Amino acid sequence: MKKMNDIEVIINNKRYxxxxxxxxxxxxxxxxxxxxxxxxxxxxxxxxxxDAETRNVLLEINIADDYFKIKNQVKEIENENDSKSNEIxxxxxxxxxxxxxxxxxxxxLETYKTELNEAQKTIIRLETELLEKKx
Amino acid sequence: MKKMNDIEVIINNKRYxxxxxxxxxxxxxxxxxxxxxxxxxxxxxxxxxxDAETRNVLLEINIADDYFKIKNQVKEIENENDSKSNEIxxxxxxxxxxxxxxxxxxxxLETYKTELNEAQKTIIRLETELLEKKx
Numbered sequence: 001m002k003k004m005n006d007i008e009v010i011i012n013n014k015r016y017x018x019x020x021x022x023x024x025x026x027x028x029x030x031x032x033x034x035x036x037x038x039x040x041x042x043x044x045x046x047x048x049x050x051d052a053e054t055r056n057v058l059l060e061i062n063i064a065d066d067y068f069k070i071k072n073q074v075k076e077i078e079n080e081n082d083s084k085s086n087e088i089x090x091x092x093x094x095x096x097x098x099x100x101x102x103x104x105x106x107x108x109l110e111t112y113k114t115e116l117n118e119a120q121k122t123i124i125r126l127e128t129e130l131l132e133k134k135x
Numbered sequence: 136m137k138k139m140n141d142i143e144v145i146i147n148n149k150r151y152x153x154x155x156x157x158x159x160x161x162x163x164x165x166x167x168x169x170x171x172x173x174x175x176x177x178x179x180x181x182x183x184x185x186d187a188e189t190r191n192v193l194l195e196i197n198i199a200d201d202y203f204k205i206k207n208q209v210k211e212i213e214n215e216n217d218s219k220s221n222e223i224x225x226x227x228x229x230x231x232x233x234x235x236x237x238x239x240x241x242x243x244l245e246t247y248k249t250e251l252n253e254a255q256k257t258i259i260r261l262e263t264e265l266l267e268k269k270x
Contacts, residue, residue, distance in 0.1 A: 011192050030199045055190040060198060064165045067202040075243035082162045084219040091226040098233045105240035112247035118195050126261035133268045
């Protein structure tokens, strides 16, 4: 079982202690992502004129937007993944079929080789017989 | 160009008008996602004891956590996608190679068939000659 950690993060210039199973590194990454959002918003005039609650709601919407955008991306990549899986299935199927045709052709080739070999022997035998008859 | 919309959403029981390019449907989905987070948090005793700012920070962290979790998922699916692409490349390569072997085998088969046919004709001719000599 993972061990619980108390981790200090600074978000929007205030210190918070978070208790959880996440690593220090992960929570600092999350904190820094949120702080960047605050910094981005603070650059904009309209944001400075808003009350604290509205600011927070805007920030929440902004983060949730990142979440939904990437969620849609997941769907797209999963669809791509599915179509690749189908392509792999079809290619494997085709490969099996061509392999099987190659096997048949190789076997036929061996049969013809043997028959040709036999035929050539017969020709030599017949030619020898003919030569003997001519003598 | 997309048209700007003014869209009303209710988040945590307050009405906000959002101006932007996103569709009404999308923003309502985002609002409902945030409201579900509020509702989940409000069920928990510790949350009710926190001041508004800390509540907001917790909510932001929670949404950002969803974002990072799914972002990691994207990486995983993209890796899967890459390995599928490699598999497709290898399968196509193998398919080309087997197709080319099959082509060679089919051509050889034709050559042997013709040779065998010629040999059989020669045998018949020789046998006829022999029969005539025996008469």
